[in-house]
Amino acid sequence: MSRLAASWSRSLTKHGLHPGKRRAPDRVTASDLRSRRESLGEALALASPGLDRLFEIVGKPGCAVLLTDAEGIVMDQRLNDVDEHTFKQWGFWQGTNWSEEAEGTNGVGTCLTEKRRVVIHRDEHFLARNTGISCIDAPIFGPDGNLIGALGVSSARYDQSPALNAMIAALVSQTAQNIEVSKFRAAYPKSRIVMLPGENLEAGALLAVDQDDLVVGASRSARRRYLLGVGGDVEPCLASDLLSDMKSELGFEGAERRAVLQALTQTGNNVSEAARLLRVGRATLYRRMNKLKISTRKN
Known part of the structure; x- marks a missing residue:
């Protein structure tokens, strides 16, 4: 079984999701979001420059940059003002739950579940309402080796090609690694x-x-x-x-x-x-x- 098929199987049998289910993205409460951000502490500040640099490269073509915690809740994002309304509807905003349990196969959730970089392109998503987006995500590990979150680039462009996804994936991996290095240095x-x-x-x-x-x-x-x-x-x-x-x-x-x-x-x-x-x-x-x-x- 391929990794993509395994993720779809988890979405259907383990999480009890249906591909055609229509609902708004799940969001945590404001107090929960605040608590989660506080628990990440300096990790958010250390990651911020990397998010800025990554967005400078991928933002103009209409991509959003997302940083989540280990449970798939969006902690921070970078996106263009003109795309803000659309991206909020998609769930590319602080507090949205992109775990595999909530959204099925998707960049953030599958990356965190499998602890590896993933590219989930359009109709590879489990839920039909997510098949218009492409998501590229890489895990971020803390100084103790435990998973602390994921970094991702998402786009709703219809012409987002697999070749472009591959180039963005390399940038996402490098940025995630740089965040890990910064966090590791700060810890020691x-x-x-x-x-x-x-x-x-x-x-x-x-x-x-x-x-x-x-x-x-x-x-x-x-x-x-x-x-x-x-x-x-x-x-x-x-x-x-x-x-x-x-x-x-x-x-x-x-x-x-x-x-x-x-x-x-x-x-x-x-x-x-x-x-x-x-x-x-x-x-x-x-x-x-x-x-x-x-x-x-x-x-």
């Missing part, structure tokens, strides 16, 4: 953040390492890669031991070189900022760069 402000590349945009792993070289935090991808368990605190362990597999391939110097290059790339070759990211002094970083034969024109 006194730790050095080690970023390990993955095979795709959703697989990058993050480790928080303290001044004693102990791993004190790990993202969902890192927890899965190193069998650290999902949810809760990470049992402290030596980063050097945990990363021994990477060192065996690259050598210790190679692993250090990769970490330095990643920090420089992230900061646009700003050595001072790269040193801050790596939790070392500027002079120390310069010495390591000289030893590793890494040069930069920026100071």
Whole structure:
């Protein structure tokens, strides 16, 4: 059975929905919405710049950007003023419930249920009233590896093509990952953040390492890669031991070189900022760069 067919089956048998059912989108109360937004805390503020940047790209063609909590309730949105009335009717607004239980197969709900990026294009939606929209959503995981929400782009354009959906999907995945990184850094402000590349945009792993070289935090991808368990605190362990597999391939110097290059790339070759990211002094970083034969024109 395909994943889409499995979602349709859940919608019909588990959630008891009917494709032809006509009703207005479910919405939570104002007090419930306020409570949910408060529980997300700084996550909303950290996500806001990413929503703005994503909307700058997809907003002109008439798309809406939505951020939901882990239960599929819209927490924030970005949309054009001219589309506001239409989008509100569709349910692209704070407080609307886009869980699979409420709406059947859809971008937000199916993404949260399956904990993966999904593209639900027009008539792939379960409810007939949603078949005029295309939804592209990616999950967002918190610093403890637990699901905290979803980021999505939705459009009611009749000419929204699968090719355009694929391009938007890449942007949504990257933005969701950036939000995860921001949230992870905020959770471990006194730790050095080690970023390990993955095979795709959703697989990058993050480790928080303290001044004693102990791993004190790990993202969902890192927890899965190193069998650290999902949810809760990470049992402290030596980063050097945990990363021994990477060192065996690259050598210790190679692993250090990769970490330095990643920090420089992230900061646009700003050595001072790269040193801050790596939790070392500027002079120390310069010495390591000289030893590793890494040069930069920026100071």
